[in-house]
Amino acid sequence: MAKAKQVYSCTACGTQTGKWNGQCGDCGAWNTLEETVVSISSKSGSLSSRFQGYAGDISVQSLTDVSPEEHKRFSIGISELDRVLGGGVVPGSVILIGGDPGIGKSTILQQALAELGKTLKPLYITGEESLQQVSMRAHRLGLDDTDIRLLSETCVEKIIATAQNEKPQVMVVDSIQTVFTELLQSAPGSVAQVRDSAAQLVRYAKQTGTVLFLVGHVTKEGALAGPRVLEHMVDTVLYFEGDSSSPYRVIRAVKNRFGAVNELGVFAMTEKGLREVNNPSAIFLSRHEEDVPGSVVMVTREGSRPMLVEVQALVAESHMSNPRRVALGVDAQRLSMLLALLDRHGGVAMYDYDVFVNIVGGMRISETGADLSVILSILSSFRDKPVPKDWIVFGEVGLAGEIRPVQNGQERLREAVKHGFTRAIIPKANAPKHAIEGIEVQAVSRLSEVLDFI
Ligand code: TYD
Numbered sequence: 001m002a003k004a005k006q007v008y009s010c011t012a013c014g015t016q017t018g019k020w021n022g023q024c025g026d027c028g029a030w031n032t033l034e035e036t037v038v039s040i041s042s043k044s045g046s047l048s049s050r051f052q053g054y055a056g057d058i059s060v061q062s063l064t065d066v067s068p069e070e071h072k073r074f075s076i077g078i079s080e081l082d083r084v085l086g087g088g089v090v091p092g093s094v095i096l097i098g099g100d101p102g103i104g105k106s107t108i109l110q111q112a113l114a115e116l117g118k119t120l121k122p123l124y125i126t127g128e129e130s131l132q133q134v135s136m137r138a139h140r141l142g143l144d145d146t147d148i149r150l151l152s153e154t155c156v157e158k159i160i161a162t163a164q165n166e167k168p169q170v171m172v173v174d175s176i177q178t179v180f181t182e183l184l185q186s187a188p189g190s191v192a193q194v195r196d197s198a199a200q201l202v203r204y205a206k207q208t209g210t211v212l213f214l215v216g217h218v219t220k221e222g223a224l225a226g227p228r229v230l231e232h233m234v235d236t237v238l239y240f241e242g243d244s245s246s247p248y249r250v251i252r253a254v255k256n257r258f259g260a261v262n263e264l265g266v267f268a269m270t271e272k273g274l275r276e277v278n279n280p281s282a283i284f285l286s287r288h289e290e291d292v293p294g295s296v297v298m299v300t301r302e303g304s305r306p307m308l309v310e311v312q313a314l315v316a317e318s319h320m321s322n323p324r325r326v327a328l329g330v331d332a333q334r335l336s337m338l339l340a341l342l343d344r345h346g347g348v349a350m351y352d353y354d355v356f357v358n359i360v361g362g363m364r365i366s367e368t369g370a371d372l373s374v375i376l377s378i379l380s381s382f383r384d385k386p387v388p389k390d391w392i393v394f395g396e397v398g399l400a401g402e403i404r405p406v407q408n409g410q411e412r413l414r415e416a417v418k419h420g421f422t423r424a425i426i427p428k429a430n431a432p433k434h435a436i437e438g439i440e441v442q443a444v445s446r447l448s449e450v451l452d453f454i
Pocket residue numbers: 099100101102103104105106107108137140141269270271272273274
């Protein structure tokens with residue numbers, strides 16, 4: 001026997017409470033509690049009687065008895081996508097792909113399905129677009145002759161029933177926010193609906209060994225719409241990044257049970273869909289003719305490749321009681337910290353200046369190795385003195401004003417040399433033992449040293 005119970009769940013973090021509140025007690029978000037109905041089993045009784053009947057033929061194994069089986073992988077044939085996935089898709093794995101509207105989620109999945117369809121049986125389920133729209137996109141991508149099975153459906157029970165008949169080996173659900181389950185009364189897109197529909201699809205994929213791609217929408221704040229639990233339920237989470245004004249798109253693995261995280265795949269949006277960019281190291285530079293204040297180039301190492309990115313800053317006198325701090329592509333908290341460091345260890349106070357920091361090309365940098373370049377770009381804009389455009393800067397800055405090393409310093413330097421940079425300001429611990437031809441290295445160990453040098 002099961003009885004229904006009313007609970008309120010937070011659309012931001014998925015926490016459930018018995019009582020409605022204006023603010024979620026767990027994550028602190030406002031106006032996010034929504035009413036949902038859950039059934040609870042009425043099985044109760046003493047502890048020992050409660051668990052009787054479960055212990056039938058469940059067997060516990062020794063770790064040494066379990067043979068490690070290499071995952072069988074299917075290469076997609078789009079090498080940048082294979083790279084973020086860790087070398088292809090694993091049967092039974094569930095991949096969630098998130099990103100802003102119009103960034104290319106449906107496009108990349110349609111291209112991937114066409115390639116995978118050569119070896120695995122594909123099924124594309126669309127809840128957002130009509131079959132005609134999907135067919136028009138296929139035409140545009142030059143994929144009209146590939147045989148992809150299509151279904152326009154949003155009820156998860158019907159989707160799974162169809163999949164049981166069709167027996168696809170790879171399935172795309174575009175998007176999970178449009179799917180609903182008949183078990184719940186709440187509207188499609190609500191937390192409970194998204195979570196329960198996803199749970200049913202994940203269970204189906206695991207039981208049948210189907211590769212499942214789920215498309216997820218992203219909220220204004222950049223998080224996946226719907227509960228975070230969606231990220232916990234799947235094996236791999238990929239995020240699309242990029243600026244709508246630039247043709248370049250980056251797919252980043254933020255979670256991957258079958259490969260490395262923070263691996264990047266780089267694409268360019270063209271007339272005929274997304275094309276891979278196999279050598280992306282310098283595409284994120286704006287390449288000014290002359291030196292400009294506020295612009296500093298760094299070498300970041302996202303995933304397994306070094307990449308040159310440009311950090312830009314603008315410092316302007318503020319007319320507000322609370323000066324603005326805007327960080328695009330870098331962490332806002334980190335920016336505040338760096339400004340405090342600049343004040344404390346550099347004697348440069350910014351409390352009556354607005355500070356804007358941007359990474360060119362819509363790129364996002366998650367590593368702390370960007371600290372020194374952010375500080376220098378701010379300082380450069382503040383003093384209106386350019387950092388020469390053939391200089392390269394990287395390094396983490398600690399709270400005591402010390403410059404800490406980054407990983408793979410040598411490799412980053414060599415990448416900079418390849419692109420014609422002639423001078424590098426880098427952490428002392430990253431300084432090469434033997435000089436690298438073509439680049440003069442300025443190794444620093446404290447922030448004050450950098451400021452003196454500049
Ligand atoms: P889409 O994959 O529909 O985005 P999402 O599913 O993430 O919302 O991509 C839509 C955008 O991509 C749209 O603005 C048009 C552009 N586009 C191209 O530039 N070239 C193409 O070949 C295709 C198919 C789309």
